Amino acid sequence: MQWTATTRSPRRFRICLLLAVLLVTGCGDGAGGGNSNSDPADESSRADAPAVATSALVVETAAVPGGELTVLWRFAMADDWHLYWSGRNDSGYAPSVTLATAPGWETGPLRWPLPRRLVQAGDILDHVYEGELILIQTLAVPADLEVGSQVTLAADLAWLACRQECVPGKATVTLTLPVAGGTQRTSAGEAALRQAESLLPMAVPAGGLAFRWEGTTLNLNVPGARTLEFYPAWECGDLVDLLHDGESATDRLALRFRTTAGQAGPARGVLRVDSGGAAPAAWYLEISPTSIPDSGG
């Protein structure tokens, strides 16, 4: 897999995997107070080693007018650092990708892999990534691009990396691609995409999940599961106690919701299901709210 800028012979029209790489963190705090190099408590002085390195990979060899491109945005974290999931967390914020392109480009949502639950002192609950985070995004190529030309996309990546301390970072990644009448996926791109997709949550498999509302409590049952964890999206209903309700070492999970405007829920987020296999499953959970009578609030 090649995540660095590589260009093959243009004569053979195989300019592949144009990438751009690497800018690092440690920035972010700019002018203002607190940049004392003598103060070991100030993270500005600790930014000697990069917390996050970014790069990108286009899966296809060329942009086809009216077609689609698949881009993998990669955040490689140094040891001990973590980045945040896009759903609900007590602290931090999720990385962002903002693409500057010519008019006519359309972008799909970022697709986020399964994070892990992180509980820190003070009952602070976050959902995070360690090591590596790869976000998948589909771009729709404008129909009026000229075949034979080149197109350059610049993306601004921003993130908050934390370990004991937190450091915001940003980088600009530039991708240059030929515009062609046809395209194909590179083998490296295809392999990287498959790997990244394997970490994405998927739809609940048929018969995989049973659920039942009991008042304001949503009871989930995944037959065969050893552990269950629920990671709520921001749009999830208000949970009474996610810290304790959000994980279970059984095949059942009971999520207690607060009543808002006469209803409890919806349950929206990701359910992590460990059934003892090589890797846990991750399912998108979307369960409609239930009406709560006045007396039941």
Place this chain on the structure above:
Amino acid sequence: MKLLTLCALMLLTPVAVLAGLTPGDTAPEFTLTDTDGKEHNLQQYLQDGHVVVLEWFNPDCPFIKKHHAHAKTMNETYAAVQDGKVVWLAINSSAEGKQGYGLERNRKARLEYEMPMPVLLDPSGEVGRKYGAKTTPHMFIITTDGKVEYNGAIDDNRSADKLGQTNHVAQALHALLRDEAVPVSMTPPYGCSVKYAQ
């Protein structure tokens, strides 16, 4: 070339709120000492007729720098209501050995940030845990009857470098000082995690 934005920012105004002290709950009592050695007792302030704002603080957290160094959100919010009725207390629950800990560090930061409010030290994290303070900053407003009237974020932009459209604390304080209902009394706080002792 125009900018076509794309992106997946989930930085603005999440719908959900978090558990913890809810509006109407009684604010836990505490006495803490500030960086000048002065004791601050919540009950005393309330008995004296003050509305009390609590701001969880860590001088080295990027989100605190956003509101104390790069912008003066906290100072300006306080100044706008500083008629003697409101008391604003910054509380640092960083444990020994963790980011933001220490008398000298906080004394220095208070000067650097030109903070009119005192910085109270809570290295055991006892007060922070009683309040369920999760982030720096994490804001609470307590009215003279000892009830929590606001629990949450300072504003509605969860990034480390952009200010929100709505300052929830300013909005709540202005409503309270006019004897009006607080329009938004609970939001998810945002920032660095509070650096509690294990």
